Amino acid sequence: MKATAEAGANIALLKYWGVRDENLNLPLNSSISITLDRARTTTTVAFDPTLDEDQLELDGQPAPEAARTRVHRHLEHLRRLAGTGWQAQVVSQNNFPTGAGIASSASGFAALTVAAAAALGLELSSRELSRLARLGSGSACRSLFGGYVEWVAGTDDASSYAHPLAPPEHWPLHDLIAVVAGGHKAISSAQGHSLAPSSPLCAARVAAVERAMPIVRAALQARDLRALGPLVEQDAIAMHAVMMTSHPALFYWLPETLRVMLAIRKWREEGLAAYFTIDAGPNVHVLCEEAESPEIERRLQSLPGVRRVLHNRPGPGPHVIASENRAT
Ligand code: DP6
Numbered sequence: 001m002k003a004t005a006e007a008g009a010n011i012a013l014l015k016y017w018g019v020r021d022e023n024l025n026l027p028l029n030s031s032i033s034i035t036l037d038r039a040r041t042t043t044t045v046a047f048d049p050t051l052d053e054d055q056l057e058l059d060g061q062p063a064p065e066a067a068r069t070r071v072h073r074h075l076e077h078l079r080r081l082a083g084t085g086w087q088a089q090v091v092s093q094n095n096f097p098t099g100a101g102i103a104s105s106a107s108g109f110a111a112l113t114v115a116a117a118a119a120l121g122l123e124l125s126s127r128e129l130s131r132l133a134r135l136g137s138g139s140a141c142r143s144l145f146g147g148y149v150e151w152v153a154g155t156d157d158a159s160s161y162a163h164p165l166a167p168p169e170h171w172p173l174h175d176l177i178a179v180v181a182g183g184h185k186a187i188s189s190a191q192g193h194s195l196a197p198s199s200p201l202c203a204a205r206v207a208a209v210e211r212a213m214p215i216v217r218a219a220l221q222a223r224d225l226r227a228l229g230p231l232v233e234q235d236a237i238a239m240h241a242v243m244m245t246s247h248p249a250l251f252y253w254l255p256e257t258l259r260v261m262l263a264i265r266k267w268r269e270e271g272l273a274a275y276f277t278i279d280a281g282p283n284v285h286v287l288c289e290e291a292e293s294p295e296i297e298r299r300l301q302s303l304p305g306v307r308r309v310l311h312n313r314p315g316p317g318p319h320v321i322a323s324e325n326r327a328t
Pocket of ligand 1: 221
């Protein structure tokens with residue numbers, strides 16, 4: 001009852017911020033993301049009848065209690081489906097620099113869900129796995145697919161899942177992550193999602209995302225960065241405006257974050273097609289076409305405050321690397 005799976009992180013073009021149901025992670029709005037090729041997590045889950053409780057190792061260290069509890073709760077869903085009470089040893093490794101402030105819950109819960117399902121011999125569709133991953137971390141449901149992915153908000157557990165819009169090779173957009181700070185964020189996304197409705201801007205942003213959704217889908221199909229980019233930037237700024245106007249207010253940007261944002265706007269005036277988006281942290285993701293990527297990467301690296309630039313492209317969905325369950 002042991003399996004290893006690997007899954008990519010994702011960067012949202014239209015974001016998930018705010019839940020209508022905290023237990024089920026039902027989002028206020030649908031979202032669209034790109035699954036990344038290099039920021040990936042590999043997780044081994046071994047169910048073992050001799051264990052008293054689930055064990056969790058993250059990047060070579062015993063995980064903090066809060067992370068272990070979150071993983072335990074997630075594994076309970078899978079154990080219930082498989083009809084077992086066996087606890088598990090979970091070993092998870094990110095292949096992107098830890099402490100770089102890059103989200104790991106999406107790739108982490110996607111890899112955990114796929115590995116645990118394989119170890120337990122559960123034969124589930126990608127949609128069922130996506131719904132399960134969502135219970136662990138909302139954005140993880142999108143990492144169940146490669147390339148360009150939409151998470152349909154839905155209204156209940158059965159109707160809230162992700163599905164692929166286009167495979168990775170459809171459009172090799174580059175995501176250059178300008179890392180301006182490392183370390184873990186002070187406020188978790190889970191807390192932020194609950195606070196979102198306390199912002200007077202939240203409902204307006206949700207309405208704007210629903211309006212942008214068909215335009216973003218069409219821009220992706222047409223591989224039209226100049227149509228896509230402004231909507232991506234607007235939603236990132238709108239999400240941060242919601243964060244900054246919730247009670248209590250959340251500020252994820254640092255001075256360096258704004259410096260990168262302003263530089264990108266200036267480079268656009270000079271003719272480069274580069275657009276930013278920012279998750280619940282200070283680092284800036286810069287989207288651009290392959291041909292302009294070396295020039296934009298060079299410029300990002302020379303900006304004061306940028307510690308490193310991580311380079312990603314659209315990547316594949318998760319896969320099982322090894323499985324020792326005879327049923328799989
Ligand atoms: C800002 O999926 O990390 O990255 O469900 O608490 O794990 P949890 O939240 P999470 O929130 C992601 C927020 C975001 C936007 C996005 O990826 O859509």
